[in-house]
Amino acid sequence: MNKLQLIPSGLAGLLVVAALAGCGYSPAKRPSEATGNTAGGLEGRTITLVTGSHPWVDAIKPLIPQFEKETGINVRVQGYFEDQLTQKLTVQFTAQSESPDVFMYRPLQEGKLFYQSGWLEPLDAYAIRDKEYDLADFSPQSIRSSTVDGKLAGIPIVTEQQILYYRKDLLEEAGIAVPATINELVAAAAKLNHPEKGVYGFVARGQRSPLVTQVSSFLYSEGGDFIEDGKAAINTLAAMKAFETYGSLLRDYGPPNVINMSWPQASGFFAEGKAALYTDANSIYRAVLGSKHYEGEGDIGFAPFPAGSKGSLPYNITSWGLAINPKSADKEAAWAFIKWASSKQMTLLTQQAGNPGPRTSVWNDPQGTTGFPVELASVFKQTINGGIDHDRPQTVDVAAAREQVGKIVQMIIAGEPNIRKSANQANAALQDILDKEAE
Known part of the structure; x- marks a missing residue:
């Protein structure tokens, strides 16, 4: 929701530091390490991330330098308003562009069109190969919202x-x-x-x-x-x-x-x-x-x-997800970013900034509800694992x-x-x- 306001940037920085320390943050392994592939690292790679104008973006952007420091991957962020985002992605994908590598999208609005057009890289194999990622931690409804023709087309980041x-x-x-x-x-x-x-x-x-x-x-x-x-x-x-x-x-x-x-x-x-x-x-x-x-x-x-x-x-849906462009020249680096951005640690931080996330463990963590009024957090917890997976x-x-x-x-x-x-x-x-x- 692009008109909503989040916490001031200075306070966001303090929240980031405190939460990283409090939740036991440890740098995400690179995909090459997680899969035992030691043929080469991803240091020096550059990926383009295209986002919508959304509070989740405001929460994650201050954290990206930490990802870059830990992985050696450079992230270029391009932001657009919601309608502009869809138009931008459609033009680039129609032109068979390798950019962006990673992008935000609305699974229930564009998921079928994008997937059947060949614009969404199936992420099943990426998501299950590292047990620490814990795909089972995502609510069933959020996963079903992001699935097209039996394939996981994107990773949930914001639910509602x-x-x-x-x-x-x-x-x-x-x-x-x-x-x-x-x-x-x-x-x-x-x-x-x-x-x-x-x-x-x-x-x-x-x-x-x-x-x-x-x-x-x-x-x-x-x-x-x-x-x-x-x-x-x-x-x-x-x-x-x-x-x-x-x-x-x-x-x-x-x-x-x-x-x-x-x-x-x-x-x-x-x-x-x-x-x-x-x-x-x-x-x-x-x-x-x-x-x-x-x-x-x-x-x-x-x-x-x-x-x-x-x-x-x-x-009970995934309103926003992260996906990989099948034409990307750096799919491993792209997945490394998605894996980090949707990890338990980062989901906790973005949820503390008021963005309802898809991970059950974060909702069960008392720190995971601090970004919401107490009564609303109680309603969230009652509804997160129920309801229907499309709207x-x-x-x-x-x-x-x-x-x-x-x-x-x-x-x-x-x-x-x-x-x-x-x-x-x-x-x-x-x-x-x-x-x-x-x-």
Whole structure:
């Protein structure tokens, strides 16, 4: 999330030094050493790392000189905003460029396209050859999010799950318990909805494409999915119930302009005290707590995603991963960097800076939760090993697939008639996407 702010650079330096000492940091072995290959070291090699604009990058960049000192590998870092990153990578990979060697990517947005285009080096063999790396330490959901056609296409570095944010003071005043089910969420939103006072019962993403990730948890918790057994399934009874619930929450208890809101607008609206309930990714908590317009930050609470008829099944995904360019001339050096950056020690440091990581051992370490509010850390630990490993249709053309889902939900938000007919048409369009990709 490129608009979030991290700790000042000076404080980051102190954190790095203290944490390196506290977690027993030891230099990562070079791949040649880990595999018994003594034919030559990697000293003097130079790799290019292309990153998105993300707090994880802000946390890892001050540590890279340590990696360079210990391995002798030079790292050139190039950073881009999220949309620019995808465009940059696509242009270079299409041109068969050897650069970048290592890059950040979004597994669920670009993973299938990049892998099937031959732009992601399978990392299974790299990840399992060194037992000290401990691939089994990664949560199963994070690994599945990063797997395409049975191959590990990237290494998870940042994870996220959907949770419920709520105003403690408003719930207490109304005598309402924190919603534990979706039905309770709807009832609470209705009771807490007071537009005449400038406070709405519920807010979440209403923009067509962005809302798809957040409605996914409603869908899974009702027993549905976007695609079932290889077939489009966005017009099933479970799907329609989930879409109707999400859409009607925003229509009946959300702000008038909610259809134009993505996460920055929705989180800002909630942080300013204008909504009682808000569901979104736990990774954006800084945006919720960082508002200078709302002084009651202590009144913001965190809770697991409410349960539907099939239980609480929020998405639990790898939002960002690291990958290797198959055309790289220095794959061993590239892997050495990924291995270091995603190690237990570095995951601890980046997580202490507020970036939810994929390693179970770090979540079980008391030091691994110090970067989060205590209540939020507790929710993190409850959700890290549960939920569903995707938050959007798993297709090559993710944008087109999301368009079809978002279209249905936006019609519900707008109160349009003939939703079933429109859902059938959208489902047929999604199936057409799947059929074309299968050719």
